[in-house]
Amino acid sequence: MTTIVELRGIGKSYQTTPVVHALQPVDLTIEAGDWLAVVGPSGSGKSTLLNLLGLLDRPTQGRYVFAGVDVSTLGERERTALRGRRIGFVFQQFHLLPHRTAVENVALALLYTTPSAGQRTTAAVQALRRVGLGHRLHALPSTMSGGERQRVAIARALVGAPDLVLCDEPTGNLDSANAHAVLDVLNDLNADGVTLIVITHDPDVAARARSRVHIRDGSVTSADPRSAPSATTAKAPA
Numbered sequence: 001m002t003t004i005v006e007l008r009g010i011g012k013s014y015q016t017t018p019v020v021h022a023l024q025p026v027d028l029t030i031e032a033g034d035w036l037a038v039v040g041p042s043g044s045g046k047s048t049l050l051n052l053l054g055l056l057d058r059p060t061q062g063r064y065v066f067a068g069v070d071v072s073t074l075g076e077r078e079r080t081a082l083r084g085r086r087i088g089f090v091f092q093q094f095h096l097l098p099h100r101t102a103v104e105n106v107a108l109a110l111l112y113t114t115p116s117a118g119q120r121t122t123a124a125v126q127a128l129r130r131v132g133l134g135h136r137l138h139a140l141p142s143t144m145s146g147g148e149r150q151r152v153a154i155a156r157a158l159v160g161a162p163d164l165v166l167c168d169e170p171t172g173n174l175d176s177a178n179a180h181a182v183l184d185v186l187n188d189l190n191a192d193g194v195t196l197i198v199i200t201h202d203p204d205v206a207a208r209a210r211s212r213v214h215i216r217d218g219s220v221t222s223a224d225p226r227s228a229p230s231a232t233t234a235k236a237p238a
């Protein structure tokens with residue numbers, strides 16, 4: 001088993017007035033191949049947790065070991081490099097470039113890691129085929145359905161072969177048919193070994209994951225019968 005994520009007592013307070021304790025100290029372990037859903041109501045700390053996991057923000061306490069690297073010790077540059085090479089992101093609002101085709105949007109994710117434009121395009125085509133969009137390679141986002149756009153965003157997250165794909169409300173902007181198509185893609189990817197963490201307030205989305213943790217008022221509590229419940233500790237089962 002390869003451990004991808006190891007959080008030990010990771011917490012986050014925003015130094016606003018008054019201070020917001022957005023995430024109480026949490027322990028969390030995620031192994032390669034896991035699919036963990038983090039579910040909780042609005043304002044409970046889900047995006048705060050995702051931003052910490054994705055090296056987009058720093059915790060105010062605790063230790064984070066990502067893929068064997070203690071990231072607390074890294075400078076901003078090294079964190080950015082690690083994030084770019086090893087973590088893929090999928091957000092609620094797709095964030096596609098409107099005047100670029102699907103294949104261009106995906107290929108752009110490799111701009112800083114793959115010097116050859118031909119290789120970038122080949123990898124982008126493969127990633128789009130993987131999410132079932134081999135027939136929409138040259139479509140512009142404005143001509144695609146919400147579910148198709150989100151699948152382009154998933155292909156973009158995948159194309160660099162990351163160790164971890166983080167999704168923040170990936171179906172939040174989709175109707176139920178499109179949401180199902182996106183969840184089917186996530187299911188296939190996980191079956192192929194892609195490690196997923198999906199943040200959601202939707203219990204139906206959470207139900208598709210292999211394991212779940214609940215977050216409420218910044219406290220993560222285990223909701224999965226296979227892991228030991230505790231007020232501040234959640235452990236994703238292997």
Ligand SMILES: Nc1ncnc2c1ncn2[C@@H]1O[C@H](COP(=O)(O)OP(=O)(O)OP(=O)(O)O)[C@@H](O)[C@H]1O
Nearest residue numbers: 014016020022041042043044045046047048049201
């Ligand atoms: N940059 C910030 N500065 C101050 N407080 C913040 C900041 N970001 C988030 N918060 C606060 O931290 C808490 C957790 O916010 P977070 O965005 O993590 O919630 P969430 O679970 O993702 O909610 P939603 O489901 O609405 O996206 C909230 O009380 C929020 O107001």
Ligand SMILES: [Mg+2]
Nearest residue numbers: 046047048168
């Ligand atoms: Mg959020």
